[in-house]
Amino acid sequence: MKHTISVLVENHSGVLSRISGLFSRRGFNIESLAVGPTENPEVSRITIIADGDDHTVEQIEKQLNKLIEVIKVKSFKPSECMARELMLLKVSATADKRQEIMTICEITESKVIDMTVNTMTLEICDKYDHLIKFVALLEPYGIIEMVRTGTIAIQRGSDTIAAGK
Template identity: 60%
Template sequence: MKHTISILVENHAGVLARVAGLFARRGFNIDSLAVGVTEDEKVSRITIIADGTAYTLEQIEKQLNKLIDVIKVRHLPTEELLSRELVLIKVSCLPSQRAELISIAEIAKAKISDISVNTMTLELSDSVSRIKTFEELLRPYGIKETVRTGSIAMQKGGASMK
């Protein structure tokens, strides 16, 4: 079972290493990880998608809370999740194929970020499943390179994690 864990940490050097090290040595698997500063520049947010049972999740939360640099840990419930990944996909694209790709981009609400004689680079920010669908649509053209961030996530509605 996949879990989205949002962690607020002190924005210090070495904090990511502590968090990542904890996952590694306790045998918790990380599927995706994203780090960025929050509205308070002294605080960073680490969003981790981890795989595991309810027991693993409980242990992850408890062990993370023991790290002195960890301010808050929150397991975001799937049903209330606003989650996004960003992907850049460079596909082969002959001049004659441009119109087709532009229409795929429009349907998927992707941006054309770059273009060259034989390639086109598309940019999409969306949920993991929609990004996967998008990738499948582009595959027939020949994907030359994919760059993808980890998921960032937030709880829907008025509640905030501070």
């Protein structure tokens, strides 16, 4: 089962390597990992999508908490958070296919951000499953290159794990 884990860490060099090292040496599987600054410049936020049973996720949380530079760890059920991922996609698109692809973009609320004689570059920001559907729709045209940021997530409602200043 997939779990979304949000980790607030001190914005120090080497923190990311401590976290990724922990996952590999304890045999935890990471599906995606995204890291970036927060409203507090001293704190970074890492969002990890991990695969495993409840016992594994409990261990992941506890082991993460043992790292000195980890300030807070929280895992979310899908219903508790909103998750988004950004993807850029370059597809083959000769003149006769452009209109079809643009229709797909319109329906999926994605954007065309670049175009050449025989390619189109698309941008989509959405939930994980929607990205999968989007990719499936474009596969018949020939996907040349794909790049994704990894999922970031935030709690629904007014609850927060923010560390404050």
